[in-house]
Amino acid sequence: MKKTRFVILGLLQEEDLSGYDIKKSINIRMSFFWQESYGQIYPELSKLKEEGLIEQSLSEASGKAKIEKIKYRITPEGSQALKRWMEAENEKDTIRSEFLLKMYFATDQNSEEMKQHLTLFKEQADQKVILFQMFQQELTSKIDMHNNHRQILKVLDLGLRQAQLYSDWSRETLEELG
Amino acid sequence: MKKTRFVILGLLQEEDLSGYDIKKSINIRMSFFWQESYGQIYPELSKLKEEGLIEQSLSEASGKAKIEKIKYRITPEGSQALKRWMEAENEKDTIRSEFLLKMYFATDQNSEEMKQHLTLFKEQADQKVILFQMFQQELTSKIDMHNNHRQILKVLDLGLRQAQLYSDWSRETLEELG
DNA sequence: TGATTCATGTAACTCGTTACATGATTAG
């Protein structure tokens, strides 16, 4: 079952956002466990509006030269739909890592290529470590009035530790390949 | 780009397999970074055969009451195609974890449901730890004449450590939720 | 002034799952 709508509703629960904002949030903060494309987000926003689960919120500063962003707000019906989904059982994860697939099939003949792939894999992991640490600090520094960030910080913590694991494992593996 | 063909070719590189065997191998050994369905595997086997990248290998023991399994063997052309893919750049990973998505959106109001989700998540991680350890022992115990298992063991090691991380993180998070 | 990013959207296409069909074999 398609879950795009719940990602949207979940994000709108915290603040009003445009389709563009939603995509950005997912890219930056959820990249290690989720992704969505514009081709999913924009049509879904239309559907959700039609069904009354979200509504357009006033776009700020349309008087000036500023372009008006189409921001959306969650409705009570939307909140209910989100709640029902939160309670429901989870489908099994889908994961596909082309790099690990290659690693699995690699032989001693391939080791030179694999070293290159590994180096890149490590760099990506290191970048994620930095990104997650930044985002962690950003969240921790903000005064958390509603205690809303506790769970986000937990998920972020897992992402950080996973990225560190990937980085460590890559280093070790590169060393073993000589 | 669709990668089903390379999974098939990669597995056939080590030994002759049927479509059913291929599915089973992926399920058991690659579950933490890959998945394929029969609806992808069987049609792809036909295509690969047509293109000459694989060929049917003699099915053993068709004289007896045994049913004949349709096993396939990789051809030199198939090996070349596999090699070219191994050298090429990797596309970015695709990941979707409904559980982590819910965790990200969770608030203090949801904590009872989240505890349930977390418990299940932890159980699944623990099961994977056991599964990977078993498979690790199986591979290590076999005399490794061709040194083919080194890379597989490395990937398995990452899977194991990831499963352990998930399990630890779940335990910690459950404790924090009280 | 020209390139890049912001911003919203759609159409075509490919990818991937699910449900179904069929029949043999094995375990209890």
Place this chain on the structure above:
DNA sequence: CTAATCATGTAACGAGTTACATGAATCA
């Protein structure tokens, strides 16, 4: 004997990406 598993396949559907189009705003 019957339920489960083995085994191969297909058709329909749904999910998801990519390429394209458009235009405003910003940066250099």
